[in-house]
Amino acid sequence: MEEKESRKNDKYEKILEAAIKTFSKYGYYKSTVSQIAREAGVADGTIYLYFKNKDDILKNFFNYKAREVFSRFKEEVKTGKDALDKLRRLVTCHLRAFESNREMAIVYEVEARRRRHLIDDKIREMSNMYQELVKEIVELGQKENTIRKDLSVPLVKQLMVGAIDEVITSWLYSSKKYSLSSMAEPLIDLIVKGIGK
Numbered sequence: 001m002e003e004k005e006s007r008k009n010d011k012y013e014k015i016l017e018a019a020i021k022t023f024s025k026y027g028y029y030k031s032t033v034s035q036i037a038r039e040a041g042v043a044d045g046t047i048y049l050y051f052k053n054k055d056d057i058l059k060n061f062f063n064y065k066a067r068e069v070f071s072r073f074k075e076e077v078k079t080g081k082d083a084l085d086k087l088r089r090l091v092t093c094h095l096r097a098f099e100s101n102r103e104m105a106i107v108y109e110v111e112a113r114r115r116r117h118l119i120d121d122k123i124r125e126m127s128n129m130y131q132e133l134v135k136e137i138v139e140l141g142q143k144e145n146t147i148r149k150d151l152s153v154p155l156v157k158q159l160m161v162g163a164i165d166e167v168i169t170s171w172l173y174s175s176k177k178y179s180l181s182s183m184a185e186p187l188i189d190l191i192v193k194g195i196g197k
Contacts (some may be wrong), residue, residue, distance in 0.1 A: 012050050016064055019057045024103035027110075030056065050122045058107075065104060066126040076082045077133060084142030084192060090133065091164065091191075096142040098168050099180035108170050131157040163187060 018040035023033045035056060037044045051057045076093040080086030098105040134157045140149030167187055171180045 011040075011042065011046070013064075015042065015047060015050055016057070016061055018106050019061060020065075020101075020103045023058070024106040028054075028107075060110075061107065062126070065108075070126060070129055072097060073130070073133065077137070082146065083137050083144050084146055086137045086140070088184075090137065090189050091160075091188050094179065095166055095167065095184050096181045099171075102172075105168060109165070109172060119145060127161070129162065134160050135176070160191065163191065 015036065019031075019036045022036045022039050025031075026035065026040075031054065031078050034044050034045050034056065039048075047057075051060060059101050073090055073093050076089045077086045080089045098108070138151070138153050138156050139145055142149045142151075164187070167183050168180065171178070171183070
């Protein structure tokens with residue numbers, strides 16, 4: 001039974017990975033279920049054993065991939081010795097995750113905005129989890145006296161999310177080739193010098 005379940009999960013993941021490649025290459029609107037099936041190496045009908053339609057694939061992508069990436073963020077933050085180290089680890093891990101999978105970055109940054117009505121609840125859920133993590137780091141830094149106590153935590157959360165989002169988007173559309181993770185230290189430096197004591 002476990003082997004059958006494992007094969008089912010493998011096919012599910014294979015289809016999602018194929019969908020990410022297809023959406024990033026052709027855009028969500030122009031992508032077809034047939035293209036996704038071809039990329040996954042399965043019959044068109046197999047897709048419908050796992051997903052209702054193309055919209056359902058996109059929703060599942062956000063649910064599956066965002067949770068996977070977010071669990072990495074949490075694990076990385078846990079290893080930090082203090083608030084500023086945790087912040088550094090979070091930003092670095094975030095940029096590395098998107099850099100290591102450019103296709104995922106494209107689908108997340110581009111298609112999520114265009115198709116937000118399809119996946120708004122998933123985006124909101126992941127955004128809330130991420131912002132809660134940032135809040136914990138900021139509050140820890142305030143207790144440690146390394147982050148100003150007079151800061152508006154909601155504003156810091158917005159600053160962090162917006163800054164990281166902009167860095168990723170700029171990297172995706174830049175005419176110059178550079179490492180996204182190379183932006184982690186300058187970004188952290190900017191954030192810390194802006195909010196540090």
